[in-house]
Amino acid sequence: MTIKTLDTVKHAGGTPEAEQPWKDLGLKEDEYARIREILGRRPTGAELAMYSVMWSEHCSYKSSKVHLRQFGEKAPASDAMLVGIGENAGVVDVGQGYAVTFKVESHNHPSYIEPYQGAATGVGGIVRDILAMGARPVAVVDPLRFGAADHPDTKRVLPGVVAGIGGYGNCLGLPNIGGEVVFDACYQGNPLVNAGCIGVMRHEDIHLAKASGPGNKVILYGARTGGDGIGGVSVLASETFESTGPAKRPAVQVGDPFQEKLLIECTLEIFGEKLVAGIQDLGGAGLSCATSELASAGSGGMRVELDTVPLRDATLSPEEILMSESQERMCAVVEPDKVARFMEICEKWDVIATVIGEVTEGDRLEIFWHGEQIVDVPPRSVAHDGPVYHRPYARPEWQDALQADDASKLPRPATAAELREQVLKLVASPNQASKAWITDQYDRFVQGNTVLAQPEDAGMVRIDEESNLGVAMATDGNGRYAKLDPYAGAQLALAEAYRNVAASGAKPLAVSDCLNFGSPEDPGVMWQFAEATRGLADGCLRLGTPVTGGNVSLYNQTGETAIHPTPVVAVLGVIDDVSRRTPIAFEEEGQLLYLLGDTREEFGGSAWSQVVHNHLGGLPPAVDLDREKLLGEILISASRDGMIDAAHDLSDGGLIQAVTESCLRGGKGARLVVPDGLDTFTFLFSESAGRAVVAVPRSEELRFTDMCGARGLPVTRIGVVDGEEIEVQGEFGIALGELRTAHEATIPGLLA
Amino acid sequence: MARVVVDVMLKPEILDPQGQAVQRALPRLGFDGIADVRQGKRFELEVAEPVDAAALARIHEMAETFLANTVIEDFIVKVEEA
Amino acid sequence: MARVVVDVMLKPEILDPQGQAVQRALPRLGFDGIADVRQGKRFELEVAEPVDAAALARIHEMAETFLANTVIEDFIVKVEEA
Amino acid sequence: MTSRIGVVTFPGTLDDRDSLRAARIAGAEAVPLWHRDKDLKQVDAVVLAGGFSYGDYLRAGAISRFSPVMETIIEQAKAGLPVLGICNGFQILTESHLLPGAMLRNNHLHFICRDQKLRVENAETAWTADYSAGQEISVPLKNIDGRYVADERTLDELEAEGRVAFRYLDGNPNGSLRDIAGITNAAGNVVGLMPHPEHAVEPLIGTGRTDGLGFFTSILKKLVSA
Numbered sequence A: 001m002t003i004k005t006l007d008t009v010k011h012a013g014g015t016p017e018a019e020q021p022w023k024d025l026g027l028k029e030d031e032y033a034r035i036r037e038i039l040g041r042r043p044t045g046a047e048l049a050m051y052s053v054m055w056s057e058h059c060s061y062k063s064s065k066v067h068l069r070q071f072g073e074k075a076p077a078s079d080a081m082l083v084g085i086g087e088n089a090g091v092v093d094v095g096q097g098y099a100v101t102f103k104v105e106s107h108n109h110p111s112y113i114e115p116y117q118g119a120a121t122g123v124g125g126i127v128r129d130i131l132a133m134g135a136r137p138v139a140v141v142d143p144l145r146f147g148a149a150d151h152p153d154t155k156r157v158l159p160g161v162v163a164g165i166g167g168y169g170n171c172l173g174l175p176n177i178g179g180e181v182v183f184d185a186c187y188q189g190n191p192l193v194n195a196g197c198i199g200v201m202r203h204e205d206i207h208l209a210k211a212s213g214p215g216n217k218v219i220l221y222g223a224r225t226g227g228d229g230i231g232g233v234s235v236l237a238s239e240t241f242e243s244t245g246p247a248k249r250p251a252v253q254v255g256d257p258f259q260e261k262l263l264i265e266c267t268l269e270i271f272g273e274k275l276v277a278g279i280q281d282l283g284g285a286g287l288s289c290a291t292s293e294l295a296s297a298g299s300g301g302m303r304v305e306l307d308t309v310p311l312r313d314a315t316l317s318p319e320e321i322l323m324s325e326s327q328e329r330m331c332a333v334v335e336p337d338k339v340a341r342f343m344e345i346c347e348k349w350d351v352i353a354t355v356i357g358e359v360t361e362g363d364r365l366e367i368f369w370h371g372e373q374i375v376d377v378p379p380r381s382v383a384h385d386g387p388v389y390h391r392p393y394a395r396p397e398w399q400d401a402l403q404a405d406d407a408s409k410l411p412r413p414a415t416a417a418e419l420r421e422q423v424l425k426l427v428a429s430p431n432q433a434s435k436a437w438i439t440d441q442y443d444r445f446v447q448g449n450t451v452l453a454q455p456e457d458a459g460m461v462r463i464d465e466e467s468n469l470g471v472a473m474a475t476d477g478n479g480r481y482a483k484l485d486p487y488a489g490a491q492l493a494l495a496e497a498y499r500n501v502a503a504s505g506a507k508p509l510a511v512s513d514c515l516n517f518g519s520p521e522d523p524g525v526m527w528q529f530a531e532a533t534r535g536l537a538d539g540c541l542r543l544g545t546p547v548t549g550g551n552v553s554l555y556n557q558t559g560e561t562a563i564h565p566t567p568v569v570a571v572l573g574v575i576d577d578v579s580r581r582t583p584i585a586f587e588e589e590g591q592l593l594y595l596l597g598d599t600r601e602e603f604g605g606s607a608w609s610q611v612v613h614n615h616l617g618g619l620p621p622a623v624d625l626d627r628e629k630l631l632g633e634i635l636i637s638a639s640r641d642g643m644i645d646a647a648h649d650l651s652d653g654g655l656i657q658a659v660t661e662s663c664l665r666g667g668k669g670a671r672l673v674v675p676d677g678l679d680t681f682t683f684l685f686s687e688s689a690g691r692a693v694v695a696v697p698r699s700e701e702l703r704f705t706d707m708c709g710a711r712g713l714p715v716t717r718i719g720v721v722d723g724e725e726i727e728v729q730g731e732f733g734i735a736l737g738e739l740r741t742a743h744e745a746t747i748p749g750l751l752a
Numbered sequence B, C: 001m002a003r004v005v006v007d008v009m010l011k012p013e014i015l016d017p018q019g020q021a022v023q024r025a026l027p028r029l030g031f032d033g034i035a036d037v038r039q040g041k042r043f044e045l046e047v048a049e050p051v052d053a054a055a056l057a058r059i060h061e062m063a064e065t066f067l068a069n070t071v072i073e074d075f076i077v078k079v080e081e082a
Numbered sequence D: 001m002t003s004r005i006g007v008v009t010f011p012g013t014l015d016d017r018d019s020l021r022a023a024r025i026a027g028a029e030a031v032p033l034w035h036r037d038k039d040l041k042q043v044d045a046v047v048l049a050g051g052f053s054y055g056d057y058l059r060a061g062a063i064s065r066f067s068p069v070m071e072t073i074i075e076q077a078k079a080g081l082p083v084l085g086i087c088n089g090f091q092i093l094t095e096s097h098l099l100p101g102a103m104l105r106n107n108h109l110h111f112i113c114r115d116q117k118l119r120v121e122n123a124e125t126a127w128t129a130d131y132s133a134g135q136e137i138s139v140p141l142k143n144i145d146g147r148y149v150a151d152e153r154t155l156d157e158l159e160a161e162g163r164v165a166f167r168y169l170d171g172n173p174n175g176s177l178r179d180i181a182g183i184t185n186a187a188g189n190v191v192g193l194m195p196h197p198e199h200a201v202e203p204l205i206g207t208g209r210t211d212g213l214g215f216f217t218s219i220l221k222k223l224v225s226a
């Protein structure tokens, strides 16, 4: 490779008129002008690379920022919050000196192009985020959405995504304790691959992404840097370089979970010896992001010798090295006298580590290439002063017609036989069917702390072996509800995740989210986004669960057609003693089944309307967050005081879906009686929110119903755990075997 | 019966963690002088009909659309003497 | 720099579910006439020194003790033209 | 004096902490061992834990087999040191030729994680004495390369000598020949199996069963009486 002209800062100063490919790098004219204004000259190629990637939608949140601010502005007062939005991940206090960090991110687009690697590197990225906070990752979750279950492309995408999540997560030794699998034609050309991770640390071990202390060394460690994920910058490279090496830069990143496992253990040992002053994972925008964020969170000054970065591909240009998204890398700031020990630990774990620079007195991020300065910027201007858009938004014209297309007008089953048939059809439908074929490809036992995992309402892991302290997490999102009403849809997602955590016996503490939407340039989509964020922020305020962080994924659409607005909400809860957890299984014959909450005729966006009528219209179920809170308190008290042996939240598919799952899980049947004032159809299929079904030992019946009565929560006895079938008295019965076949055969039938 | 072999290798610019792991292990086992290791897949296809140009073209298509993931992999098709 | 290739295939008597899965999928994809598919591994070694008899013997040993598990796999070593 | 059970950590080992915990729960002194150290720290028995050592690249267990710690373990196992290989550990034992046969990709080609029923066929090994022959137990199974294969002669020999230690019940999860889930060497000190007894030692955790504890209590009794 012969360098034609290295575009140094000096060179840029002397060639103000040089044409620059800002457009090809996705910058707008005014954005380019602003960069010139910030620098007082034209940017160098390397600077242009950094600004363009850091000011992209993905990294700068330029379309979503103005809406996300509500999460801070409306944040409920919470004693639990230790680190809020803005860091790699938020941190909450879970008691006994422990802190928990958790976050959900998307890897949607890469997973459509290369399902295995796209999903795998999605897991890798979120795990490094959690690690960078100082925490040991203890569990992962994976909310997934695919196109129609029977579409041929789903057969390509889903097995690849699942194998990728399993292949990466299993190899890291992180139990997969939850997630979702949803099928809908709207995700056909744009699957949603979200991944979440939970990490645990002691309060004093919280680490922040911050480069302070002039003289401290900046160490890049982990994998070598290759040309991954820098397609766009080759434009730049070809402008300033005459390349004789491989010109091709891979469009997809390939992950190495083994390398990541070493990175985790190595980093934890480094934390254990308190060797780092600041740390940042490398994810999107690679070194551009890590250096500018570390520097701007500190006093600002940093000097980096870019040619010291260990490379996998010697032909990479400095611009490319700055933008490379090679996986399994971290960046640490280390005091000089601790560098030797830092290096020793890296060597122990076979991890390559290199001092690439140091923190300086000034307030500029300066990057050098073989002694010549190629970057000289105020780091904050790269990391945080990106553009902010106030994109226009407007309620779509079709919204009224959609809401007017009321699901309650749909023909309902007229006979007991028809009801029975529709129950079977519902529990066998891809969205309601057992996902064991998928979740059995994930290790849920590793680390030996898994208390609850799929198909329980929430995943739960023990975090202290002595005290039995544990944390629980559930993720939920219902794009159908959100399409009908994004404000309510976001709140319903929140309510469902909250309910799931409470049903497991844990107290909901905090929220992370992954907001998956279409193009922000479409005012209709932007309205959906605005409504959903407003709904979520209002909902979190009401429930007292602050949003600690999250992720926005926009441009999820095929051509002009956007996906359903899909806010995915993760709720984290804490439980003082995991032996008090409540499983979903109905296991004891004779236990009484109680339905908590109110059941109304609510079918808009329901599973029934989809499965039986392929219909989406009307309004989603009404939201009552005070009721959710009360229900949660009752479920938690009942679990703590041993009043219930099983609980299952009611959501899509309604009561019959929940009872089926609990019966199949426990291997016991149930006799159900339709309560006064309800018709059988509504009783079985309604999706009214704020409900759960619980199994109460007879000895606890009075105590439990008294508690509900005293607290004002509607409680209705609906049957008993009994026999080998689910019987709806006076109507029909279905043997557990038949239900099991219907429920469990669907997914393998489609995919195996 | 003829044998057609399809060799599928990761593209050179794509990270090959398997090959790297093998390479790193070699010196420890006392094997030096190996500068690089790449690990790929080898498919041996037993073809019932004679492998004429048309058959080869079909196998090529099969390799391109199915045996290899051309987003990250290259392949070559070779007819082996029976 | 020379390239030495080591092909590792499961012994014929060992069930090869990966090869079978490929074979089963072929008719569905419209590819007929493939009587059998076996899937193995291909290692491409870049050798720094000239590949003389001694070097080849060492690579052979490496294949036998490390690259292949001879309980279940056969292998062949080939020098490729550079 | 309590017996010392060592658990080896290779790069990529995952279930080392779990195995250490299981040993402790059974009453042993649990001792972490490191792949680069030849020194076994005077442990009385060794567990090769599950995971993906070296990413399972090349073949599961193939690279770990050549580690310094394995040099000592191979030598001492031949001299009678009790060694239990769980999952990846079992794969390392076959790659090391301490146990015959090999482990291949599951016949369905997927990773599988489930509660697996087993029959203890041989209750006389160092690691199974607390079970009775024919006893059925359930412990988690989780792997992608779990299909046990060996040639017919080896299989016949294993059967004839009672060296099939565990067999899968209620459905073979991976295509292992003769439903073999685990085997022992002739002396009974080296045992390998794919399922994970160390994940079934506490009532609250995992499947909620404690059927796996017997492995660890077996070896403790054996060591005490020795």
Ligand SMILES: Nc1ncnc2c1ncn2[C@@H]1O[C@H](COP(=O)(O)OP(=O)(O)O)[C@@H](O)[C@H]1O
Binding pocket: A058, A059, A068, A071, A085, A086, A087, A088, A089, A090, A129, A283, A284, A513, A514, A515, A547, A548, A549, A550, A551, A552
């Ligand atoms: N939907 C959201 N809700 C709340 N916070 C968000 C959301 N999206 C992003 N954030 C926060 O903005 C910050 C930057 O996010 P991101 O770029 O995803 O982090 P990273 O650089 O670690 O990938 C993080 O603190 C993140 O938690």
Ligand SMILES: [Mg+2]
Binding pocket: A088, A129, A281, A283
């Ligand atoms: Mg981050």
